[in-house]
Amino acid sequence: MKKRFVSLLLIAALSLAGTSLFAADIELLNVSYDPTRELYEQFNQAFLKHYKAETGDNVKIKQSHGGSGKQALAVIEGLEADVVTLALAYDIENIAEKSKSIPQDWQKRLPDNSTPYTSTVVFLVRKGNPKKITKWEDLLKPGVSVIAAHPKTSGVARWSYLAGWGAILKQQLGDLKKLNDPKYANEVTAAQKKAREYTAELYRHVKVLDSGARGSTQTFVQRRIGDVLLNWENEAYLAVREYGADQFEIVVPPISILAEPPVAVIDKVVDKRGTRKAAEAYLKYLYSKEGQEIAAKNYYRPRDPEVLKKYSNNFAKVELFSIDDVFGGWQKAQKIHFSDGGVFDQINAR
Amino acid sequence: MKKRSIIPGFGLTFGVTVTYLSLIVLLPLSLLVWNTASLTFTDFLKAVTSTQVLASYRLTFGASFFAALINAVFGFIAAWTLVRYRFPGRRILDALIDMPFAMPTAVSGIALTTIYASTGWVGSWFDRFGIQSAYSPLGVLIALTFIGLPFVVRTLQPTLEELDKEVEEAAESLGASRFQTFWRVILPSVWPALITGFTLAFARALGEYGSVVFISGNIPFETEITSLMIVAKLEQYDYAGATAISVVMLSVSFVLMLIINLSQYYARRVGR
Numbered sequence: 234m235k236k237r238f239v240s241l242l243l244i245a246a247l248s249l250a251g252t253s254l255f256a257a258d259i260e261l262l263n264v265s266y267d268p269t270r271e272l273y274e275q276f277n278q279a280f281l282k283h284y285k286a287e288t289g290d291n292v293k294i295k296q297s298h299g300g301s302g303k304q305a306l307a308v309i310e311g312l313e314a315d316v317v318t319l320a321l322a323y324d325i326e327n328i329a330e331k332s333k334s335i336p337q338d339w340q341k342r343l344p345d346n347s348t349p350y351t352s353t354v355v356f357l358v359r360k361g362n363p364k365k366i367t368k369w370e371d372l373l374k375p376g377v378s379v380i381a382a383h384p385k386t387s388g389v390a391r392w393s394y395l396a397g398w399g400a401i402l403k404q405q406l407g408d409l410k411k412l413n414d415p416k417y418a419n420e421v422t423a424a425q426k427k428a429r430e431y432t433a434e435l436y437r438h439v440k441v442l443d444s445g446a447r448g449s450t451q452t453f454v455q456r457r458i459g460d461v462l463l464n465w466e467n468e469a470y471l472a473v474r475e476y477g478a479d480q481f482e483i484v485v486p487p488i489s490i491l492a493e494p495p496v497a498v499i500d501k502v503v504d505k506r507g508t509r510k511a512a513e514a515y516l517k518y519l520y521s522k523e524g525q526e527i528a529a530k531n532y533y534r535p536r537d538p539e540v541l542k543k544y545s546n547n548f549a550k551v552e553l554f555s556i557d558d559v560f561g562g563w564q565k566a567q568k569i570h571f572s573d574g575g576v577f578d579q580i581n582a583r
Numbered sequence: 584m585k586k587r588s589i590i591p592g593f594g595l596t597f598g599v600t601v602t603y604l605s606l607i608v609l610l611p612l613s614l615l616v617w618n619t620a621s622l623t624f625t626d627f628l629k630a631v632t633s634t635q636v637l638a639s640y641r642l643t644f645g646a647s648f649f650a651a652l653i654n655a656v657f658g659f660i661a662a663w664t665l666v667r668y669r670f671p672g673r674r675i676l677d678a679l680i681d682m683p684f685a686m687p688t689a690v691s692g693i694a695l696t697t698i699y700a701s702t703g704w705v706g707s708w709f710d711r712f713g714i715q716s717a718y719s720p721l722g723v724l725i726a727l728t729f730i731g732l733p734f735v736v737r738t739l740q741p742t743l744e745e746l747d748k749e750v751e752e753a754a755e756s757l758g759a760s761r762f763q764t765f766w767r768v769i770l771p772s773v774w775p776a777l778i779t780g781f782t783l784a785f786a787r788a789l790g791e792y793g794s795v796v797f798i799s800g801n802i803p804f805e806t807e808i809t810s811l812m813i814v815a816k817l818e819q820y821d822y823a824g825a826t827a828i829s830v831v832m833l834s835v836s837f838v839l840m841l842i843i844n845l846s847q848y849y850a851r852r853v854g855r
Binding site for chain 1: 633634693696697700702703718800801803811814815816821
């Protein structure tokens with residue numbers, strides 16, 4: 234009897250020691266969007282080394298990639314993501330609102346709107362730029378066919394749509410600050426009308442609306458359809474690197490949108506699984522020098538000014554406007570432009 | 584003594600069947616209806632009858648129907664060849680029929696698009712005649728034909744194997760022409776299987792998403808299939824709207840299946 238008690242005590246002591254003395258094995262699930270495969274493959278390697286050195290714990294990171302909206306839906310429906318790294322704030326806002334697994338002010342919890350890296354929308358054209366496309370207005374030249382993703386099913390497609398719209402506003406108004414100044418109300422209304430006409434015409438030039446970012450790259454690069462592809466800057470660079478600079482060229486328009494793909498820890502999941510510490514460290518590490526360098530190497534614009542300077546060859550100078558300044562945030566933009574019966578549906582209506 | 588079947592009796596198997604069906608089929612279906620119930624009737628109507636959605640029904644049902652029809656004709660020929668003739672490579676050909684079953688739909692979609700795009704092997708040939716195959720309704724038809732083929736062939740094969748060659752010979756010796764033998768002897772006996780195969784191919788095509796989104800081009804009012812409309816609604820977190828369209832798709836499919844099955848029953852009675 235006594236012997237048994239001692240052995241029980243021993244087991245209890247050992248298991249207690251286990252948590253403090255021996256390295257813990259932690260598993261994280263990062264639910265991300267389509268084109269970040271390469272980025273997180275490299276970043277995860279770097280993070281596990283860093284975390285092991287820092288805490289002695291072993292982290293294993295599982296990745297899930299797919300269309301941003303679809304991924305958000307999966308999380309809302311109960312996919313146990315420790316962290317989400319999605320294409321647009323709208324999707325994480327919906328996770329906050331629909332599943333209540335993160336607080337409403339999630340975007341204030343990490344620096345820079347919780348976006349450790351940014352990106353923008355650029356043009357990919359055939360070598361030599363035969364159609365002489367340099368700015369947004371050129372996309373409407375006769376005979377130019379455009380490849381883009383479907384704004385209803387793809388994050389980057391929405392960014393592209395808004396980028397073109399904003400570029401025309403800028404061309405019409407000269408200064409985007411006029412948008413929020415009641416003094417210029419009439420001028421703004423006229424500019425909005427022009428932007429709408431532009432967008433309607435633009436989508437008449439679109440021959441294929443793929444369901445996602447990668448799909449539209451494939452259509453343009455492998456099937457050689459279209460004269461210009463609208464896509465993420467990082468996706469365009471990847472296409473050039475994979476398929477050869479002798480076939481494609483990147484054209485950075487003079488103005489485009491500041492795309493902020495945000496990240497968040499899913500509180501409900503990390504508290505349930507006891508992974509909060511690792512999950513928070515994971516996202517914080519994205520802001521570290523090494524994390525920023527990995528982002529820059531994968532053609533995501535780093536927030537760190539020094540790293541940005543070091544990789545300035547990767548990123549062309551371009552004037553960027555934010556969705557908050559020009560469209561009043563994602564909720565509003567989504568409602569006006571992309572919801573059923575919104576502007577995108579109106580310009581396509583028959 | 585009561586005769587006992589080798590496998591445990593009706594009570595148990597029936598119970599298992601009902602439970603299994605409930606879990607796998609009925610539960611998700613009732614959830615669908617439940618979700619739609621959150622809509623008012625006018626909202627429901629608005630969701631399922633917007634012009635864009637109507638255009639997608641036309642494309643989906645039309646392309647699925649013609650794809651199944653094409654498969655009924657060519658699937659019949661393929662099944663006949665595989666059953667009746669012995670030739671080298673027959674088994675390989677037979678195994679190939681199942682490929683559309685086994686391939687992930689996205690893979691078939693990407694492969695078909697590459698072949699049928701205006702720069703692809705077959706697409707460039709179509710292009711010479713001014714026909715756009717990928718990124719057009721024709722592309723949708725091609726993808727749906729591809730995925731439906733095994734259904735027709737696999738349902739026809741057993742029936743064709745059972746068909747006695749002597750019956751044909753008897754018909755011939757009684758003075759029937761080749762066409763008459765085919766029309767009055769062969770076709771009536773394979774008719775039910777052919778209709779079943781057609782129905783399966785048709786049903787499979789109605790719900791297809793993975794392969795079609797790659798080849799269709801997804802242009803509003805032209806090449807958007809209904810499954811894409813459902814996905815688009817889900818991306819806006821509009822569950823009710825998405826399920827409303829699904830309910831319409833399901834109801835129409837169910838009615839069509841019912842009609843086809845009844846006609847099969849009728850054909851069988853007339854055949855006798």
